[in-house]
Amino acid sequence: MPAPFVSVRDLCMDFGDTTVLSNVSFEIPEGEILGVIGRSGTGKSVLMHLLRGVEDPPTKGSIVYHMAACDRCSFMDVQSRAGTRCPKCGGELVAVDVDLWDEKSNGMKSRVMNRTAIMFQRTFALYGDDRVIENVLHALDDIRYPPEQAVNRAADLIDQVKLSHRMMHIARDLSGGEKQRVVLARQLAKEPALLFADEPTGTLDPETARLVHAMLTEAAERNRMGMMVTSHFSQVIEDMADRAMLLADGGIAAIGSPRDVIGSFSREYEEIGAVEPPELGEKILAARDVTKRYVSADRGMVRAVNSVTFDVAKKEIFGIIGKSGAGKTTLSQIIAGIIEPTSGEMNILIGDDWVDMTKPGITERGRAKEYIGLLHQEYDLFPHRTVLDNLTDSIGLEFPKELAQRKAISTLVMAGFSAEKARAILPRYPGELSNGERHRVALAQVLIREPLLVILDEPTGTMDPVTKQDVKHSILNARDEMGETFVVVSHDIDFVRDICDRLALMRGGKILSIGPAAEVLAQVSEDESHD
Known part of the structure; x- marks a missing residue:
């Protein structure tokens, strides 16, 4: 059994009157990959922040890192290396x-934190205008890596995450899975003893996610690195973890083998079957030969969207699926009027008028954009504004307080909260919510503007199965009660199977297949459809 690396004892964390963690105790041995699973709001991200030593200190309890500290320089290693020579200075x-949150350990705390790194969920944290190798070189520069050796070290790290064929590409031109692997290379540059991976593949398609999982586990083994992985998805824990822990109601509900813990988690919810689609209305969106080309210094002419044609009916839930880099997000941004296509038409019905989104001006795209809502996978909430302010500010109108609260609560219910929970979170700040709760508030930000068409880009990327069901029913409720129309861009095959009336399968910027959800999914390869 490896030596203990981190010991957590009686850890408690309260936010006001809300208890998020209560008397949590466990150990992480050296080199172990510990998977932490649980519903939104169960404290996974809070626990990770406490172990990283950032944000607010715990209400009670301790987090002790068992390390080996150099007696000459600031370097630290795992405790099993005690008695050996420092690789930095000899x-x-x-x-x-080191008790991480003990004020007397302040000097040591920063040294411990320098041996940890994190991959955040839903953000790729890259220099978008720089090349892949430049992004890794920036990370090496941050740790003062010897400049004369940096290029070779960066190339080694890029090779380790199997991106040598993308080394000179501009970061913004990469697919989501490729960006996440660059992030991994940047974190590995820090040579961490412990890597935190917070929902590292929540927004990636299943095939790309498995590739990133393999990269992470291989990196852990190669670098003798421990890892804590949080996820709502049992597949992530099953793919990566040596041991798993289930958080529920502020405590550890189960800890042990991934299979046993996943079994405990799965028993907490029941999937709800597909709903019969309603009778659809007339067309509300009509795309004709939409193409988006751009020139890349590395790749030449890129056809992100290539002569795409489709229609969406009123009250329809229309899904766009495909692997990372298929063109789904670019197409969704064209529908939303954020980017202009190179050619083609994107018409939306406003009242009795068809408006072409490809034409600028207040009577064309400017008029239509007001009625189109987009929740991008890289959403943002104002951290210093309450949930209520975040929602009402997004409307851009002054509301009497009572009406603002009423509107906010009804919209939060549409986004998957109970009415009681919606009332409770109105005065809270985004930082006091779980990641899943923040995502639902961001969805409510879109719905509160009463759009005719809502585009959801990876709406379930970081949601647990129970929350997915809540969101599914909130979308169905918005469709049934308000006549809302949705375009869902997703890698989540189970979710689109459950909720979408029709699907378009994209690959290489083209729509390969379009039709009823069941028929299109039957054509998707096993690798793409098996989560």
Whole structure:
């Protein structure tokens, strides 16, 4: 059994009157990959922040890192290396126990934190205008890596995440899965003893996600690195973890083998079957030969969207699926009027008028954009504004307080909250919510503007199965009660199977197949459809 690396004892965390963690105790051995699973709001991200030593201190309890500290420089390693020579300066590594949140450990705390790294969910944290190798070189520069050795080290790291064929590409031109692997290379540059991966593949298609999982586990083994992975998805834990922990109601509900813990988690919810689609109305969106081309210094002429034609009916839930880099997000941004296509038409019905989104001006795209809502996978909430303010500010109108609260609560219910929970979170700030809760508030930000058409870009990327069901029913409710129309861009095959009336399968910027959801999914390869 490896030596203990982190010991967590009686950890408690309260936010006001809300208890998020209560008397949580566990250990992480050296080199272990620990998977943490649970519903939104169960404290997974809070626990990870506490172990990283960032944000607010715990209400009670301790987090002790068992390390080996150099007696000459600031380098630290795992405690099993105590008694050996420091690889940086040749000093002796001496065993130390660092209580991360003890004020007397301040000097040691920063040294411990320098041996950790994190991959955040839903953000790729890259220099978008720089090349892949430049992004990795920036990370090496941050840790003062010897400049004369940096290029070779960067190339080694890029090779380790199997992106040598993208080394000179501009970061913004990469697919989501490729961007996440660059993020991994940047974190590995720091040579962490412990890597935190917070929903690292929630927005990636299943095939790309499995590739990133393999990259992470291979990196952990190659670099003798421990890892804590949080996820709502059992497949992530099953693919990666040596041991798993289920959080529920502020405590550890189960800890042990991934299979046993996933079994405990799965028993917490029941999937709800597909709903019979209603009778659809007339067309509300008509795309004709839409193409988006751009020139890349590395790749030449890129056809992100290539002569795409489709219609969406009123009250329809229309899905666009495909692997990372298929062109789904670019197409959704054209529908929303954020980017202009190179050619073709994107018409939307406003009242009795067809408006072409490809034409600028207040009577064309400017008029239509007001009635189209987009929730992008890289959404943002104002951190210093309450949930109520975030929602009402997004409308851009002054409301009497009572009406603003009423409107906000009804919209939060549409986004998957109970009415009681909706009332409770109105005065809270985004940082006091779980990641899943923040996502639903961002969805409510879109719905509160009463759009005719809502585009959801990866709406379930970081949601647990129970929350997915809530969101599914909120979307169906918005469709049934308000006549809302949705375009859902997703990798989540189970979700689109459950909720979409029709699907378009994209690959290489083209629509390969379009039709009823069941028929299109039957054509998707096993690799794409098996989560």
